Amino acid sequence: MNNRRDFLKSSAIIGAGALFPLEMLASIKSKVSPNDKIGVGVIGCKGMGWSDLTALLKVPEVTCVAICDIDEDILNQRKADLDKLNIKPKLYGDYRKLLADKDVDVVVVGTPDHWHCLQMIDACAAGKDVYCEKPISNSIYEAQLMNKAVQRYDRVVQVGQWQRSQQHFRDAIAFVHSGKLGKVSSTKAWMYRGGTTPLTVVPNSPVPAGVNYDMWLGPSQKRAFNKNRFHYEFRWFWDYAGGLMTDWGVHLIDMVLMGMKAGTPKSVMATGGKYVFPDDARETPDIQTALYDFGDFQMSWEHNMATGVGLYGMQHGIAFIGENGTLLLNRQGWEVKGEKDKMESIAWAKSVDRGLDLHAVNFIDVVKSRKKEDLHCPIDAGAKVAITSHFGNIALRAGEKIYWDEAKNKFNVDKATKLVKPIYQNGWKLPVV
Known part of the structure; x- marks a missing residue:
């Protein structure tokens, strides 16, 4: 029960719009049982993929277990950034290998738009829940496919239109x-x-x-x-x-x-x-x-x-x-x-609040509850x-x-x-x- 109280406390801080370093959550994260932890893998970690990850890491249950990028400089930079938080993810250059990683529960798709469709659908097919950056697709047809895939694989997918959480x-x-x-x-x-x-x-x-x-x-x-x-x-x-x-x-x-x-x-x-x-x-x-x-x-x-x-x-x-x-x-x-x-x-x-942080909390809440109707931006809205x-x-x-x-x-x-x-x-x- 203490973990839940700590989670609610951190959520309240986020909701109030406070700016605080991720290190402040270290003590809270240390109290989370390994069985309750949610492993996140990030595909595309330079821009919004990194912003999405930092928002998710403010949720006590979340830890980063893998990052993937096609640019080794970016990959090494993010490894160094996470080292400062005592987080040591596995590094990948091919997103398909990240999706095969059994420690990854949730995938952040932060790549350019033309990649979103393939990577989101592949992640769903691999049994992962997904936080997908907007716009979800680079075409009408891809958006339609993505909508169908989420229903077929019965996954939790939040689209990164975080204004819906403000x-x-x-x-x-x-x-x-x-x-x-x-x-x-x-x-x-x-x-x-x-x-x-x-x-x-x-x-x-x-x-x-x-x-x-x-x-x-x-x-x-x-x-x-x-x-x-x-x-x-x-x-x-x-x-x-x-x-x-x-x-x-x-x-x-x-x-x-x-x-x-x-x-x-x-x-x-x-x-x-x-x-x-x-x-x-x-x-x-x-x-x-x-x-x-x-x-x-x-x-x-x-x-x-x-x-x-x-x-x-x-x-x-x-x-x-x-x-x-x-x-x-x-x-x-x-x-x-x-x-x-x-x-x-x-x-x-x-x-007065921080939409991206609140969006991350909403996503993780639904990952845990499986009540997809509670998502602030489900796949059909993104499509x-x-x-x-x-x-x-x-x-x-x-x-x-x-x-x-x-x-x-x-x-x-x-x-x-x-x-x-x-x-x-x-x-x-x-x-x-």
């Missing part, structure tokens, strides 16, 4: 659901990424020492190594990701879908391109607007990499525009601007918003207004339908579920 987001969405805004016919989501600089074009170069570049490419198109496509910058290239639309869009559009209890959009049209940095190395648009018709309301998505002054003076955010007032929401808080003579405005309510975001990118790339035929799993435009299902290369095959 209390102020939950409060704001509950307010939308209350009906006090009146009929909401228009919604907006946006990200204005001020401070972005051009990604200077550079020539291809030899693969850095210690990097398994073939494994990094995986099922994507075979290309010579170019540092602009590697590590963080992968998100600006269609082979591996979907630009700001899927990087930030899945977080923000997710709130619209939650608030409106939305299904699949009926049609989407989009415009945009490389207007800010027309000659830099990125492929994905630096300015983009997409308009979604859900039948009973519309949603617009905007992103702009030139300025940080976005809609309503907010760099990023979500707006629910109702007949009685407009609710504005972002990672810092939420407010309501009432329509004159219809409702009182509600002052800004500031965020829905990933697919919705892909719709916006596909409309832009097709250059036409697109209509989705759910029964046939295709668009009305051939150019758009060709982007639904990826072509896996280099000997890798799309999973069969």
Whole structure:
């Protein structure tokens, strides 16, 4: 029982938003029975994979037993970081060997988007529970496969859309659901990424020492190594990701879908391109607007990499525009601007907690309870918003207004339908579920 009290105590600290070093939990972790420990393996441990692991390690039962990366420098750096916490994981360069490790109970998938589908499904098939980074896929078809796989293998899968665990987001969405805004016919989501600089074009170069570049490419198109496509910058290239639309869009559009209890959009049209940095190395648009018709309301998505002054003076955010007032929401808080003579405005309510830490606690709680209905971001929610975001990118790339035929799993435009299902290369095959 002491372990449970200590767990609740640490959860309360996280919920209060306290910043504290992982070392503070060492004494609590030492009291956890070996039978109660949950072994985590991380695939892709440079960026969000590492952030996810550090959040999970704040839960007393969790220990890191394995890490995997295709870059030996990153692997050795994380080994050194974990040594400071007296954690000594096994090191892997091939994720399949990590999945075969019987000490691994839970897998964190923190790789680039084009790897998520294979690695999540393989992890589920290996009997592991999974914390998968967002967006869950780099295509519509992969998201659908992943959704099916979780059901088939009956695993606990949390998608890393951690805003769902922050209390102020939950409060704001509950307010939308209350009906006090009146009929909401228009919604907006946006990200204005001020401070972005051009990604200077550079020539291809030899693969850095210690990097398994073939494994990094995986099922994507075979290309010579170019540092602009590697590590963080992968998100600006269609082979591996979907630009700001899927990087930030899945977080923000997710709130619209939650608030409106939305299904699949009926049609989407989009415009945009490389207007800010027309000659830099990125492929994905630096300015983009997409308009979604859900039948009973519309949603617009905007992103702009030139300025940080976005809609309503907010760099990023979500707006629910109702007949009685407009609710504005972002990672810092939420407010309501009432329509004159219809409702009182509600002052800004500031965020006071740490969403990623709370998301990790929620995940581990469900890993233990097996009550998948308690997950804050289950696979179907991750799939829905990933697919919705892909719709916006596909409309832009097709250059036409697109209509989705759910029964046939295709668009009305051939150019758009060709982007639904990826072509896996280099000997890798799309999973069969």
